[in-house]
Amino acid sequence: SRRKNLEMEMMEGGFQEPSDVVMNSKTGERMSLQQYHRTSSWTVLRVSDTGEKEEVRLSDAVEEANEQGLKVVVVASNAKPMVVRLMDFGKHMKEKQAQKKMQAKKAKATDTKELRLGFNIGQHDLEVKLKQGREFLEKGHKLKLFTRLKGADFYNGQQQAMDKLREIAGTLVDLAVVEKDAFMNDRSASMLLRPETKGGG
Numbered sequence: 001s002r003r004k005n006l007e008m009e010m011m012e013g014g015f016q017e018p019s020d021v022v023m024n025s026k027t028g029e030r031m032s033l034q035q036y037h038r039t040s041s042w043t044v045l046r047v048s049d050t051g052e053k054e055e056v057r058l059s060d061a062v063e064e065a066n067e068q069g070l071k072v073v074v075v076a077s078n079a080k081p082m083v084v085r086l087m088d089f090g091k092h093m094k095e096k097q098a099q100k101k102m103q104a105k106k107a108k109a110t111d112t113k114e115l116r117l118g119f120n121i122g123q124h125d126l127e128v129k130l131k132q133g134r135e136f137l138e139k140g141h142k143l144k145l146f147t148r149l150k151g152a153d154f155y156n157g158q159q160q161a162m163d164k165l166r167e168i169a170g171t172l173v174d175l176a177v178v179e180k181d182a183f184m185n186d187r188s189a190s191m192l193l194r195p196e197t198k199g200g201g
Contacts, residue, residue, distance in 0.1 A: 020062050020066065020071060020072060021035075021058075021062060021071070021072045021073075021074065022073040022089055023035075023074050023077070024074075025075065025089075025092070028089075028093065031074075039058055040062075041057055041059065042057065042058050042081070042082065043056070043057060043081045044056065044057070044058050044061060044081050044082045044083065044084045045079070045081050045082070045083045045084070046060075046061045046064070046085075046086065047075070047083065047084070047085040047086070048085075048086050049068070049070060049085075049086050049087055049088070055081060058072070061084055061086065064086065065086045068086065069088075070086045070088055070089070071087060071088070071089035072084050072085075073085045073086075073087055073092075111141050112141065112142040112143070112144055112192070113136040113141045113142070113143055113144070114143075114144045114146065115132065115133045115136075115143060115144065115145050115146070116147075116148070117129060117145060117147050117164075117165075118147070119150075119157060119161060126168070130171060130172070133172065137175040137176050137193070137195050138175065138195075140195055142179065142192060142193065142194045142195070143176065143192070143193045143194075144190060144191070144193075145165050145168060145169065145190065145192075145193065146165075146188045146189065146191070147161045147164065147165065147190075148188050149187050149188065150187070154187050158189065161182075161189035162183070162191075163182075164189075165189055165190070166181075166182050169191055169193055172193060175195065176193040176195060176196055177193065178191070178192070178193060179192045179193060179194040
């Protein structure tokens with residue numbers, strides 16, 4: 001059939017569906033045979049794995065990539081000419097996955113933990129809460145202190161609540177620095193602390 005003949009011609013020309021031309025470096029989507037048939041003679045700006053740039057036919061870029069065991073990755077499909085890069089795409093994807101895992105691990109390590117403090121919290125309860133807060137900070141978490149104001153306390157005690165949070169934060173100065181000073185948000189007084197770094201800030 002015509003399609004089979006076309007496929008054979010493309011295979012002989014060095015194009016191997018669907019592994020040679022990567023259309024989307026994020027998803028790994030590959031160029032189909034039909035797409036390649038329409039664009040193989042297009043002039044593209046080829047960027048080699050060493051950074052060298054040259055205008056070549058797409059089919060020549062594919063052939064060069066095959067010879068080097070690399071893939072042709074489209075990095076700017078709307079540019080004129082279209083920009084492609086020769087790269088070890090498998091290695092590129094593995095590095096991206098490893099980077100994502102590292103970012104996720106780092107994000108998890110710096111989760112923001114919350115410490116809810118009663119407006120008229122007693123000394124014993126406060127000490128228990130502060131012990132918990134210290135553990136969070138020692139593990140590298142940020143710490144949000146907040147006090148929910150109810151009834152008359154909301155109208156008369158906002159400043160007192162914020163001052164109290166600042167006072168409590170002062171007892172954690174050996175472990176934390178203030179990222180966001182005390183502020184009112186709806187009916188809560190809040191304050192955000194982050195772990196003190198070894199460099200002192």
